[in-house]
Amino acid sequence: MQTYLVGGAVRDALLNIPIKDKDWVVVGSTPAELINLGYSQVGADFPVFLHPKTKEEYALARTERKSGGGYQGFNCDFNPDITLEEDLLRRDLTINAMAQDESGNIYDPYNGQQDLQLKKLRHVSEAFAEDPLRILRVARFAARFAHLGFTIAQDTLELMREITHSGELALLTAERVWQETERALGEPQPWVYFQVLRECGALAIIFPELDRLFGIPQPEKHHPEIDCGIHTLMVLEQASKLTKDISIRWASLLHDLGKGLTREDILPSHYGHEQSGEKLVIQVNKRLKAPTEFKDLSRLVCLYHTHIHRAFELKPETILKLFNHIDLWRKPERLQKILIACKADSRGRTGFENVEYNQVEYINDLATACLQITAKQFVEKGILGKEIGEAMAKERVNVIANLKKNQR
Numbered sequence: 001m002q003t004y005l006v007g008g009a010v011r012d013a014l015l016n017i018p019i020k021d022k023d024w025v026v027v028g029s030t031p032a033e034l035i036n037l038g039y040s041q042v043g044a045d046f047p048v049f050l051h052p053k054t055k056e057e058y059a060l061a062r063t064e065r066k067s068g069g070g071y072q073g074f075n076c077d078f079n080p081d082i083t084l085e086e087d088l089l090r091r092d093l094t095i096n097a098m099a100q101d102e103s104g105n106i107y108d109p110y111n112g113q114q115d116l117q118l119k120k121l122r123h124v125s126e127a128f129a130e131d132p133l134r135i136l137r138v139a140r141f142a143a144r145f146a147h148l149g150f151t152i153a154q155d156t157l158e159l160m161r162e163i164t165h166s167g168e169l170a171l172l173t174a175e176r177v178w179q180e181t182e183r184a185l186g187e188p189q190p191w192v193y194f195q196v197l198r199e200c201g202a203l204a205i206i207f208p209e210l211d212r213l214f215g216i217p218q219p220e221k222h223h224p225e226i227d228c229g230i231h232t233l234m235v236l237e238q239a240s241k242l243t244k245d246i247s248i249r250w251a252s253l254l255h256d257l258g259k260g261l262t263r264e265d266i267l268p269s270h271y272g273h274e275q276s277g278e279k280l281v282i283q284v285n286k287r288l289k290a291p292t293e294f295k296d297l298s299r300l301v302c303l304y305h306t307h308i309h310r311a312f313e314l315k316p317e318t319i320l321k322l323f324n325h326i327d328l329w330r331k332p333e334r335l336q337k338i339l340i341a342c343k344a345d346s347r348g349r350t351g352f353e354n355v356e357y358n359q360v361e362y363i364n365d366l367a368t369a370c371l372q373i374t375a376k377q378f379v380e381k382g383i384l385g386k387e388i389g390e391a392m393a394k395e396r397v398n399v400i401a402n403l404k405k406n407q408r
Helices: 009-013 031-036 084-089 112-118 127-130 131-148 154-168 174-186 188-197 228-242 246-254 256-263 273-288 294-309 318-323 331-349 359-371 386-408
Strands: 001-008 024-027 047-051 056-058 062-068 074-077
Touching: 001 009, 001 084, 001 331, 009 112, 024 084, 031 047, 031 056, 062 084, 112 359, 127 154, 131 154, 131 174, 131 188, 174 246, 174 273, 188 228, 228 246, 228 331, 246 273, 246 294, 246 331, 256 273, 273 294, 294 318, 294 331, 294 359, 318 386, 331 359, 359 386
Parallel strands: 024 056
Antiparallel strands: 001 024, 047 056, 062 074
């Protein structure tokens, strides 16, 4: 029985970046032996075990053979005769197919170290094409390592296109698509994930609402980049610079989906794209089973990002309606997330990357003033019932109006 550190931990150590998780592979052992040594099995049918002390994952060396469609259609063989090289052969990328023994020796049968030097994401074998989930995984690794200069090898990109054309992407479950996408949103350059998916044709299958934006024009005066799809990824890039909150990054990505439905006869204008986009945002979130926080925030950003952009022009009554709709009174932190997404939208334009966005300070001043108006002060005046709400609304409108005058 021999134990090796494998995968991402070996890769990250060679890249001199922090190691998040350690995974181990065990060669020449059986489930019974590991259980006798105090390991606990994770799942009854899969050869993965938790170490009795560290609780790190230890997997028996195994091979996988395609037996059906999708990412689950594999037969797994984990007999004790399977070698380390055979186990590493089943992995996705060469940089993830290295191992290290207890003495620190590196085992690299598929030239992962060379690809680290070349900064290439390259598949290990032709078996890569058997698992459609690997398209999303490679796109996610591209988003993780793009800032280090990594790119996808051309032959690997061609294999990804073959998987796309095979129709197997349609077999991926919503949970797995969201899991990879959610992780990609947390990477240093999440927009690269969507760029890669588009480059291999997968975006049109997995995110057709997003893919539809590419090639659709916007007014050059406000959007020198013109293309709606390019603008959308620029907004995600700006959001990633402003925050690590992936719900904000997600909302920034979906904010303009309605522009994909604009009638050709009114292009490059996009009147009413906020309302038409709301339906698409709801549709995408429902299909991918996104968390509630992501659903709510992305819908509100879609509906109200142009309101925020025009904040200085809005009537006090309109601003109060906005505060009511986003539930400022119970969820004031939500407003801050919306404002960050709107700031990213403003900066996600060619030549506007560092533009000031004074709407943030203005809206925050209005919100702070409105939040100070509570029911208690009206109850103390003897106002009761529904008249309290009416009085609060009237006072809030007055406060907004006065601040608006002072702002001028």
